[in-house]
Amino acid sequence: MNPVEPSGTVPRSRVEEPRHRPVRRCRPGRARHRAARRGGPAPAARSVRSGLDCTTWIHNNDPLTGGVDCTNNTGGPITFHADIVCGWAPDVTGNSVTAWPGQTQESSGHCAIYSSGIGHIGWTVE
Numbered sequence: 017m018n019p020v021e022p023s024g025t026v027p028r029s030r031v032e033e034p035r036h037r038p039v040r041r042c043r044p045g046r047a048r049h050r051a052a053r054r055g056g057p058a059p060a061a062r063s064v065r066s067g068l069d070c071t072t073w074i075h076n077n078d079p080l081t082g083g084v085d086c087t088n089n090t091g092g093p094i095t096f097h098a099d100i101v102c103g104w105a106p107d108v109t110g111n112s113v114t115a116w117p118g119q120t121q122e123s124s125g126h127c128a129i130y131s132s133g134i135g136h137i138g139w140t141v142e
Contacts, residue, residue: 067094068115072137080131083124084139088115095142098123103132112142 067090075081084098098110110123127134 066141068096068139068141070139072098072139074134074137078126079133080127080129081124082127082134082137083110083122084137085120085122086115086139087120088117091117093117096121096123096139097142098125099138099140100125100127100134101136102127103135105131 068086069089070084070086072084082100088094093114093116095114097112100108105128108125110125113121113123115121
């Protein structure tokens with residue numbers, strides 16, 4: 017027996033559930049890339065460590081290009097480079113740059129064309 021539904025409602029058996037694309041299992045750190053591929057903005061990671069105030073980014077027109085902009089908040093020069101995780105392709109190390117006190121510098125890189133996209137961007141102080 018079917019339970020009696022309140023008047024004006026559709027029985028549960030007839031309500032269509034929203035259809036979603038199947039979820040692909042990815043390695044940790046892929047959320048930003050998935051958001052970028054769906055057309056949404058990739059959230060920028062912002063962190064302060066080792067005297068650098070850094071913001072990561074993925075290029076708007078080329079989702080295989082990304083990098084990090086860092087401002088030096090110390091009293092001396094700091095050399096750093098971007099570390100870009102490229103999914104199924106080899107990871108990329110960005111150009112090495114030196115930021116003088118109070119200066120902002122950028123290190124960037126480009127993943128191979130066969131990459132599944134940028135999954136994570138970090139930086140390393142040299």
